[in-house]
Amino acid sequence: MDVRELVGQARQGRPRAVARLISLVENAVENAANGSQSGVSAGGDRAATSALREAMAELATGGARPHPARVIGLTGSPGVGKSTSTGMLIRAFRRRGSTVGVLAVDPSSPFTGGALLGDRVRMQDHATDPGVFIRSMSSRGHLGGLAWATPQALRVLEAAGCDVILVETVGVGQAEVEIARLADTTVVILAPGMGDGVQAAKAGILEVADVLVVNKADRDGVQTTVRELRTMTALVEAPWRPPIVTTVASKAEGVDDLLAALDKHQAYLEESGEARRRRLARARDEIEAIALAQLRSRFAVLHGDSLDVLAERLLAAETDPYAAADDLIAALR
Amino acid sequence: MDVRELVGQARQGRPRAVARLISLVENAVENAANGSQSGVSAGGDRAATSALREAMAELATGGARPHPARVIGLTGSPGVGKSTSTGMLIRAFRRRGSTVGVLAVDPSSPFTGGALLGDRVRMQDHATDPGVFIRSMSSRGHLGGLAWATPQALRVLEAAGCDVILVETVGVGQAEVEIARLADTTVVILAPGMGDGVQAAKAGILEVADVLVVNKADRDGVQTTVRELRTMTALVEAPWRPPIVTTVASKAEGVDDLLAALDKHQAYLEESGEARRRRLARARDEIEAIALAQLRSRFAVLHGDSLDVLAERLLAAETDPYAAADDLIAALR
Numbered sequence: 001m002d003v004r005e006l007v008g009q010a011r012q013g014r015p016r017a018v019a020r021l022i023s024l025v026e027n028a029v030e031n032a033a034n035g036s037q038s039g040v041s042a043g044g045d046r047a048a049t050s051a052l053r054e055a056m057a058e059l060a061t062g063g064a065r066p067h068p069a070r071v072i073g074l075t076g077s078p079g080v081g082k083s084t085s086t087g088m089l090i091r092a093f094r095r096r097g098s099t100v101g102v103l104a105v106d107p108s109s110p111f112t113g114g115a116l117l118g119d120r121v122r123m124q125d126h127a128t129d130p131g132v133f134i135r136s137m138s139s140r141g142h143l144g145g146l147a148w149a150t151p152q153a154l155r156v157l158e159a160a161g162c163d164v165i166l167v168e169t170v171g172v173g174q175a176e177v178e179i180a181r182l183a184d185t186t187v188v189i190l191a192p193g194m195g196d197g198v199q200a201a202k203a204g205i206l207e208v209a210d211v212l213v214v215n216k217a218d219r220d221g222v223q224t225t226v227r228e229l230r231t232m233t234a235l236v237e238a239p240w241r242p243p244i245v246t247t248v249a250s251k252a253e254g255v256d257d258l259l260a261a262l263d264k265h266q267a268y269l270e271e272s273g274e275a276r277r278r279r280l281a282r283a284r285d286e287i288e289a290i291a292l293a294q295l296r297s298r299f300a301v302l303h304g305d306s307l308d309v310l311a312e313r314l315l316a317a318e319t320d321p322y323a324a325a326d327d328l329i330a331a332l333r
Numbered sequence: 334m335d336v337r338e339l340v341g342q343a344r345q346g347r348p349r350a351v352a353r354l355i356s357l358v359e360n361a362v363e364n365a366a367n368g369s370q371s372g373v374s375a376g377g378d379r380a381a382t383s384a385l386r387e388a389m390a391e392l393a394t395g396g397a398r399p400h401p402a403r404v405i406g407l408t409g410s411p412g413v414g415k416s417t418s419t420g421m422l423i424r425a426f427r428r429r430g431s432t433v434g435v436l437a438v439d440p441s442s443p444f445t446g447g448a449l450l451g452d453r454v455r456m457q458d459h460a461t462d463p464g465v466f467i468r469s470m471s472s473r474g475h476l477g478g479l480a481w482a483t484p485q486a487l488r489v490l491e492a493a494g495c496d497v498i499l500v501e502t503v504g505v506g507q508a509e510v511e512i513a514r515l516a517d518t519t520v521v522i523l524a525p526g527m528g529d530g531v532q533a534a535k536a537g538i539l540e541v542a543d544v545l546v547v548n549k550a551d552r553d554g555v556q557t558t559v560r561e562l563r564t565m566t567a568l569v570e571a572p573w574r575p576p577i578v579t580t581v582a583s584k585a586e587g588v589d590d591l592l593a594a595l596d597k598h599q600a601y602l603e604e605s606g607e608a609r610r611r612r613l614a615r616a617r618d619e620i621e622a623i624a625l626a627q628l629r630s631r632f633a634v635l636h637g638d639s640l641d642v643l644a645e646r647l648l649a650a651e652t653d654p655y656a657a658a659d660d661l662i663a664a665l666r
Contacts, residue, residue: 053655060653077410152654283644283654288632290658292625299621311616320393321485321616322386325623 003054007062013099013160015133021156022103022135024052029137029149056152059159068279069101069158070266073167073183075208080191081215084249086168092255093164094131101162103153104136105146105169105179133157148289150182151282182282184275185265187258188242189213190229192221206232209242211261217246217254240268298332306331336384340391346432346493348466354392354489355436355468357385362470362482389485392492401612402434402491403599406500406516408541413524414548417582419501425588426497427464434490434498437469438479438512466490481622483515484615515615517608518598520591521575522546523562525554539565542575544594550579550587573601631665639664 009017027048072089074082086102093100137146137153150167157165169179188209206212212233214225229244236242243261247254269275299307310324319327342350360381405422407415419435426433470479470486483500490498502512521542539545545566547558562577569575576594580587602608632640643657652660 053653056655057653060647061650279648280641280644283647284640286654287643287647287657287661288629288640290654291632291661292629294658294662295628296621296625299624307617307621308613310620311613314393314616314620315612317394320386320390321619321623322389324620325627328620328624329627 003051004058007055007058007159010059010156010160013130015130018133018156018160019135021055022137022153024048024055025149025152025156026137028052029146052152056155059155067163069154069162069165071154071165071167071183071185072262073169073179073186074189075169075179075186076189076213077191080189081249082168082189085187085189085213085215085247086166088247088249088252088255089166089258090132091252092259094129098163099131099161100133101157101160101165102132102134103150103157103165103167104134105150105167133160133162146179147182147285148293150179151286154182182285184269184278185210185262187211187213187262189215190225191216192219192225210240210265211258212242212244213254213258214244214246215249218248218251222246239272240265240274295332299328336387337391340388340395340492343392343489343493346463348463351466351489351493352468354388355470355486357381357388358482358485358489359470361385362479385485389488392488400496402487402495402498404487404498404500404516404518405595406502406512406519407522408502408512408519409522409546410524413522414582415501415522418520418522418546418548418580419499421580421582421585421588422499422591423465424585425592427462431496432464432494433466434493434495435465435467436483436486436490436498436500437467438483438500438502466493466495479512480515480618481626483512484619487515515618517602517611518543518595520544520546520595522548523558524549525552525558543573543598544591545575545577546587546591547577547579548582551581551584555579572605573598573607628665632661 006017006020010021074086074089076082083104086104090100090102135153135157137149154165154167167179167183186208188206188211190213192214206229212229214222214229216222226244226246233242233244243264245254245257245261247258249255269278307328310319310327313319314321314324339350339353343354407419407422409415416437419437423433423435468486468490470482487498487500500512500516519541521539521544523546525547539562545562547555547562549555559577559579566575566577576597578587578590578594580591602611640661643652643660646652647654647657
């Protein structure tokens, strides 16, 4: 299909066109990841890459743009109930009449691809609702691949007219934090006993939280977790101090408090000018990530095996890593 | 102090020199991280960077090199007992007469820097043992910063004569997995109930495991976790199928089984040629990461605010992300 036509259909909110465009993004990440191992890179599958370029150019500049989508990131340790919380928020925003996009950034494993689908099943409740778009993107790509792909997938969902986009990440590492950070509002979810305050702090996720949720609040230990979080957030000197909301997502308990906290943060973002700053940072990061991915693919493609040769020389103590990096950059010319 | 002299002292195993060299690496990551926000980058603090370059050149090429260190990565969800397991392995390798380096890759938070030290206290048992070097490195740097810094820190510990280097990562995200992958042998630690098999698979960490450890094996549910893992590893068709070891690290139970599994993997690595392949991949990744960091710093330093200008234009729908990336690369010339 013609890319321009595909973009046109996505703009009309046709789910199949939205899915195909996000697949273009995802395949480009996958190509980049394979490339990093095999020596062929993002530039490798040129047809797919050029379709993606054309689609992004069309989406970014062509035609009228809908109002910017409100992007909400959800992150937290495995098992705290992120998918259930996402489901709760989908229903809540739908009740308000908002169109909702969900981007689940989901590492998959060759061992267990099937086993992970269970979680997504809960979201199938929304499979027939034309106001909900759900897509997962694998994070098996090279480190940095998702930082590059996520803004592009957001652009597709925004063009499709999503009022709200929920970005759910699995894992509690640095990469996941950076993905969550692409959002306007980042929600960090914890559960009593599962990942208490210190554990969350260890994972470095508290500092990116705009809203803190203690889910599974019908379990023992919820007050301890809330108290620990309160002690930590009391130290925040930034103009926005993250509120702490307790929920039982499986029963939709606390959903109104969570919506209120999200709305309050949204209002803060707009009033303070922070909304624009975050969008600018997202644009900067996207451009930089694309440029670096292209330079990486040139290392591999244009100069054959020179990176392999340099690595051999480094192991043989014939060069040092900085001199080798200089050689690599010089070879770009 | 003169860099050459510092390297000489590190080679003699003087802890203070080792610590100072690893600080050089860590500061360079921190500079790069701050740079990504402020527009100054890795190249910003030129004196520190040039000292680091000189140190790495000296370490990589100058003088006699000791035998390569055996690098063992430990990863797993917060709370499974990684630090306790690391402590157990330090004692076990010391009993064998090996010199042990520990690199704890540890995200820290401005909220809770102090609170996290508790975990490290257990390792202070070894503070007076001249055969043990323990350093933690913050992962607050920009995504990819640690992929760049970790091989350099390993080089310092190897030069100091470490026979074994344990790399412990906090968090279960993609970045942490990539750090663990820098190791010769990657140990993935789980605990019953904390992070069962499916949760581990969700975090994408099973596929990098060379050895699987179910720690806290005196708790309920250990058999369930072992059974799940056995089902998953049964599907592995690679020549090495990760063995599953149960431990109670706090009581050193299972340490002999774990050592046996590690030794068996080490023998497999050497016999299959995989040891050399992994070292080559590590060298490739290190050179590439340094080259990309330098290109990133040029984006920021040489061309003033052009990335900001391009981001503004992208938000204003005057350009698209790929065209902006092309402009950025063109500005490098």
